[in-house]
Amino acid sequence: MSKHIPMPEQGCDSDAILASLEAFKARDPEYKDGKVWSLVYYLDEQHSSFLKESYHRYACENGLNPGAFKSLKQMETEVISATADILNGTDEVCGVVTSGGTESCLMAVKTYRDMARDRRRVRKPEMILPETAHVAWFKASEYFGVTVRLVPLKSDFTPDLKKLKRLINRNTVMILGSAPEYPHGAIDPIEEIGSIAQKKGIPLHVDACVGGFILPFMEMNGESVPLWDYRVPGVTSISADIHKYGYAAKGASTITYRNLDYLRYQMFVYQDWPGGVFASSALLGTRPGGAYAAAWGVTRYFGKAGYRKLAQDTLEAVNRLKEGIVAIPGLEIMGSPQGPLFSYRSTDPGLNIYAVGDQMDAQGWQVNRNQHPPGLHAMVTAQHLQVVDQYLQDLRTAVETVRANPELAKQGGAATYGMLAHVPLRGMVKKKVLEMYSEQYRAGGGELDLAAGSGSGVGGGGGKGLLDSLVQRYVDYKSRRG
Numbered sequence: 001m002s003k004h005i006p007m008p009e010q011g012c013d014s015d016a017i018l019a020s021l022e023a024f025k026a027r028d029p030e031y032k033d034g035k036v037w038s039l040v041y042y043l044d045e046q047h048s049s050f051l052k053e054s055y056h057r058y059a060c061e062n063g064l065n066p067g068a069f070k071s072l073k074q075m076e077t078e079v080i081s082a083t084a085d086i087l088n089g090t091d092e093v094c095g096v097v098t099s100g101g102t103e104s105c106l107m108a109v110k111t112y113r114d115m116a117r118d119r120r121r122v123r124k125p126e127m128i129l130p131e132t133a134h135v136a137w138f139k140a141s142e143y144f145g146v147t148v149r150l151v152p153l154k155s156d157f158t159p160d161l162k163k164l165k166r167l168i169n170r171n172t173v174m175i176l177g178s179a180p181e182y183p184h185g186a187i188d189p190i191e192e193i194g195s196i197a198q199k200k201g202i203p204l205h206v207d208a209c210v211g212g213f214i215l216p217f218m219e220m221n222g223e224s225v226p227l228w229d230y231r232v233p234g235v236t237s238i239s240a241d242i243h244k245y246g247y248a249a250k251g252a253s254t255i256t257y258r259n260l261d262y263l264r265y266q267m268f269v270y271q272d273w274p275g276g277v278f279a280s281s282a283l284l285g286t287r288p289g290g291a292y293a294a295a296w297g298v299t300r301y302f303g304k305a306g307y308r309k310l311a312q313d314t315l316e317a318v319n320r321l322k323e324g325i326v327a328i329p330g331l332e333i334m335g336s337p338q339g340p341l342f343s344y345r346s347t348d349p350g351l352n353i354y355a356v357g358d359q360m361d362a363q364g365w366q367v368n369r370n371q372h373p374p375g376l377h378a379m380v381t382a383q384h385l386q387v388v389d390q391y392l393q394d395l396r397t398a399v400e401t402v403r404a405n406p407e408l409a410k411q412g413g414a415a416t417y418g419m420l421a422h423v424p425l426r427g428m429v430k431k432k433v434l435e436m437y438s439e440q441y442r443a444g445g446g447e448l449d450l451a452a453g454s455g456s457g458v459g460g461g462g463g464k465g466l467l468d469s470l471v472q473r474y475v476d477y478k479s480r481r482g
């Protein structure tokens with residue numbers, strides 16, 4: 001049984017602590033050389049130091065009460081103004097800086113649920129999401145009790161609008177479109193969805209957590225990007241993350257609304273608390289001043305010209321990667337992604353894409369996996385431009401290795417991901433993952449490694465891997481049902 005690590009009796013030397021913090025990093029991914037394809041948006045040391053310095057200037061300040069730290073409220077106002085500008089909003093557009101994309105998405109669901117409850121007495125709220133909606137929306141559904149109505153996809157991975165229309169009823173509190181969606185990078189047909197939403201009088205949120213700080217600059221560079229922002233009349237709100245393609249420090253996103261009539265429903269006020277009358281604009285109580293300062297700072301650091309250059313480099317990397325990938329026999333890009341991210345898959349039953357992913361990992365890359373259908377994911381930043389050739393060369397090697405060794409499809413991560421995607425009883429997968437995931441939070445922690453199929457802190461210290469355990473459960477289930 002693992003034990004808690006007690007707090008030191010005495011304080012330690014600050015230099016020694018800082019040295020430990022640096023040393024901890026030895027086990028983390030090496031993102032500075034462009035080998036990681038999500039999670040971080042690193043460019044160079046100059047930019048990184050600037051972010052740290054601006055964060056550091058406000059690391060102790062609290063944005064909870066906008067009346068107290070007026071500096072933070074000023075920064076928030078200016079960040080929202082800059083966001084409204086690039087999203088082609090009018091001066092009516094208003095919003096809040098949040099801690100990240102998830103908070104922004106959660107807030108939109110709360111807003112539209114409460115608005116429908118107040119204005120139309122909707123008691124059993126529903127929201128319409130394309131299957132590709134980010135998981136944050138499913139989390140919001142669970143947290144706020146808003147039932148998801150899923151729109152199936154067409155072969156290009158965009159939602160089937162005929163089916164979307166049929167899902168609308170009097171309980172519908174909002175419709176979602178993404179620009180772009182995370183799994184394949186497709187930009188949903190926002191203009192079409194907007195006109196459906198407007199005709200029915202239903203709010204339309206655009207999840208531009210990924211695209212918000214890159215698609216506008218791609219368009220300014222002359223790229224053809226379909227309309228998806230406030231120029232589309234039906235769009236009532238947009239989430240756009242500064243800590244993704246805005247290259248801010250972690251902890252900065254925006255949620256904006258077409259006007260204050262919507263944003264009002266996001267607010268929380270409790271007037272009878274013994275601690276005083278309390279008002280809050282979003283999910284958090286204490287709000288980290290450092291993240292706001294770094295977000296404000298970075299929008300000034302780059303300005304439109306800087307973001308246009310980043311968008312240009314990113315798109316060059318994306319295009320070269322896509323060209324290189326489709327030139328490898330047996331691989332294809334999924335759908336028609338237009339922004340900074342895309343996924344690819346195998347078209348050859350003899351070439352297991354998850355095994356290709358394992359081979360990429362073995363060569364030092366950190367590549368995310370898709371499911372339904374299986375694929376590999378790439379969230380491309382400007383920094384990746386310098387590793388395009390290396391990535392493609394390693395990908396060719398990975399494909400050759402898997403073709404020469406088909407048994408790799410039945411081992412390691414390939415086997416686990418294949419199993420996770422294909423076990424027909426999805427509840428069983430959920431239960432098992434929940435079990436393993438929560439085990440990491442026992443005293444002393446533990447490590448989850450789904451790809452390896454086991455975890456040192458899982459199930460009392462390793463033992464059976466996820467794959468074995470799922471196979472066993474599935475076999476038991478089948479035998480019980482005869």
Ligand SMILES: Cc1ncc(COP(=O)(O)O)c(C=O)c1O
Nearest residue numbers: 100101102134136182207209210
């Ligand atoms: C489309 C989309 N929405 C929302 C989110 C959630 O953002 P965060 O991880 O900042 O909470 C993501 C994250 O990748 C995303 O891709």
